Amino acid sequence: MSDNASVQRARLPRPNVSAEQAARILREHYGLEGSIRELGSQQDRNYLIDTGASRFVLKIARAEYATVELEAQNAAMHHLAGLQNMPRVPVPLADGAGRHILALSLDGEDCQVRLLTYLDGAPLTRQHFLSTQAVSALGTLSAQIALGLRDFSHPGLDRDLQWDLRRAGPVALQLLGSVTDHARRDAIAKAMVAAVKHIRPLQAAFRTQPIHHDVTDDNVVSRRDRHGRFVPDGVIDFGDVMTGWLVADLAVTCASLLHHADGDPFFILPAIRAFHELYSLKEEELRALWPLVVARAVILVASSEQQLTIEPDNAYVLGNIDHERKIFEVANAVPFSLMEAAILQAVGMDAEKPLPPIGRLLPGIAPEDVRLTDLSVLSLDFVNDNWSDHEIDWKLLAKAAAETDVASTRYGEYRLSYTRLRSDRAPATCALHVDICLPAGAEAVAPFDATIARNGHHLVLVSDDMCLHVDGLDCPLEAGEAVTAGQPIGHVAGAAGAVGGLRLQLCRDADLVPPLFATPEQAAAWSMLCPSPSPLLGASVDAPAPHSAELLAMRQRSFARPQKNYYSNPPQIERGWKEHMFDVCGRAYLDMVNNVTILGHGHPRLARAVGRQWSLLNTNSRFHYAAVAEFSNRLAELAPEGLDTVFLVNSGSEANDLALRLAWAYAGARNIVSLLEAYHGWTVASDAVSTSIADNPRALETRPDWVHPVTAPNTYRGPFRGKDSTADYVGAVAKTLQHIDDSGTGLAGFICETVYGNAGGIPLPPGYLQQVYGMVRERGGVCIADEVQVGYGRLGHYFWGFEEQGVVPDIITVAKGMGNGQPLGTVITRREVADALEQEGYFFSSAGGSPVSCVVGMTVLDIMRDERLQENARETGDHLKARLEALGQRFPLVGTVHGMGLYLGLEFVRDRETLEPATEETAGICDRLLDLGVIMQPTGDHLNVLKIKPPLCLSRESADFFADMLEKVLSEGW
The missing domain is CATH 3.30.200.20 (Phosphorylase Kinase; domain 1)
Structure with a gap:
């Protein structure tokens, strides 16, 4: 045919x-x-x-x-x-x-x-988002089918189909007659011509075999993995099976993925890598892969346009044409040379091409005179948020040049100044060029034999294997003129004695005007096309590359394994500002989990106070200095009347450990009642009363006999539910207290978080603590309020969590946010309770209550007051909770929203009746949120609750961004 x-x-x-x-x-x-x-x-x-x-x-x-x-x-x-x-x-x-x-x-x-x-199974085509695992699995599946058909033969395989990419050029020409939109027809024709031009020199090396030729998102079925993600595992519709190019099979698969790519063609790379690992492709096939993807996109969109002229009501075509137009758009939005480099890198064939001979561009500038500026995330020249100034790079460059005459930015540097807050994708931060401040009038010469090309003031020196793009040069030469290496080509623009500026960029692709910056994901591929301009200056102007993977491996070698980190592939975070954190590639993340930094990151007032105190004195609290007296007094004033005595320690674990020791000493007994599903710390005593199996899978079987856990008063998924469950949960405590009474060993105390924080910010049943505290005190026990996570203004509506319950504890423990990251904790109690500890000797903490820690603590309180952070926690937290509750009306996975202020817990369930925890889905959601620029982690015994506890400076805009990104994940998948 x-x-x-x-x-x-x-x-x-x-x-x-x-x-x-x-x-x-x-x-x-x-x-x-x-x-x-x-x-x-x-x-x-x-x-x-x-x-x-x-x-x-x-x-x-x-x-x-x-x-x-x-x-x-x-x-x-x-x-x-x-x-x-x-x-x-x-x-x-x-x-x-x-x-x-x-x-x-x-x-x-x-x-x-x-x-x-x-x-059975769901097709991938209607899934807006596909995980990396799904994309990789589709590549593997495509390779499996290709391998399975390799030895298959049948006379019906030798057929002529419009989908055969071996005939893409002539078929496209035939189909174009049905495309009535002139602009679309011209774009289709231009794309096919370019694709064929790239394919033709390589196709002699392509292998031919029986192929499915339609392993696409529409023709596979998938099942959910343990994270609730769709992963393909079956292939349908063998209508296009034929003898064809092996690489065309993968091209068809890759093209089908592009409408899921959210505009990023690099999205397909995991599929290519997976295919190649199972069924190796030749270098020529890999170099032709992207042009074949473009050719497939052309045939898809042209064929659908034609089919609609035949059957305007074909629902299948109408349902797919938007996807196919998107595939065409993404396929033609990126240079062939870039995708070729990315594909070769993805499969490990990225041998770096040597640079051609390149001489110095500015022979009058000594290489040793070039001073490099630091515009990276770690730059000390970025103070507070001056990195957000759109002109900061030039200001810092000019400042450096004023001191040394010649200053340059660094190639390959990930610039903090190009970050974007509240962005669902990583911005282009990697510099593919350098900017140089130098004296105006400096002479420039051709660094290699070239032809002059011009676009206004933009000058390009074009050779067979390299182009130099220059801005800021006065060049008298006309476009088309040839120059030889070393020939003068102009002078740095500007008046004599003034400072001039040059922008330099090399590029291997003569058909390309390269971007000045690349996204972190695309930086490696772009650096193949746009190598460092260091040879032009005779000195290295390269920034050191991030070594996040090596550092993670180093951490895992020397850092104890029980000290876990967030995420299996974590970003390397090195800077923060308010509720934002920045990785070494300049990616900004919204920090929605960091209750340690209650003020936010990088607070200048706190930094100044700490720096001043460090320059004066830091020692232990046994010396007499003002800060420890002033801070202790401030803390006592924050507590209810009667709680007037303060211990200063380093952490919440130490605070709870000390609180338990105080209870033992004061009550003269050992038994402690605690709550199931709770976490209080890692020391021997605080760990003993912690029963969260998420933190310690063996927690329930390793409690010492002096610990008496009682039923968790979880009004959402506990044995007794709703606000009317108080009596039942109090009854459970009463039974345990009776058991202790019967033993005759006495009661030391009761410890609990005053809002059920570790379980996800769940409020205790109304009146619960009033009744429990009464029963404990009747027996001579001490009531300990663990406010480490939930107190100190985080709830917005209350400074202390126990205020919601209308009670006053005997001991308050605090840590985390009170130091904004500085090791700082406290125990606040009554004088007689504190004095009881002297029966066992004195108490001492080397760093607890040090001058620096006390200044930190007082400055945190001052800032919280002056910036109205508790009020912000209430107002922004209430707004955020309303946004999250609205998601529950749309998405069945949302079970409920716990908490108040900026301590919220969004609980995911697979069934709202049975409350089956959506543990794996929650993990997948957290991973997807990280990709979208949000740091979030699960909590609770079932790890199915988002623990939402950001810095109290969280803005309404950031709260909305978090809610928007969560809505995006729930809508599109993870």
């Missing part, structure tokens, strides 16, 4: 076969009856029948399609189904007469009919 005949056949409409006719075929020829609905198809009619016991697909093709081709499709399915380690595939079934293909005439229209088994 000729290319023209193939295109003509592709112009045929689908067979005109109704659901009633399909039902009759199924009943009369296959003995099947059940519910029927039509499935989409471009040129076939496909009907799904559900008999109740099984499901099947009836495929009806026009008679113009050769029977031998349909036989080849059936044979390919049987072949793959018989192999080991293959994805699931449909199996063709015979009718009552043993026929696998039926030739039928339906209302005068000749058709060919087949019946296939139905594969």
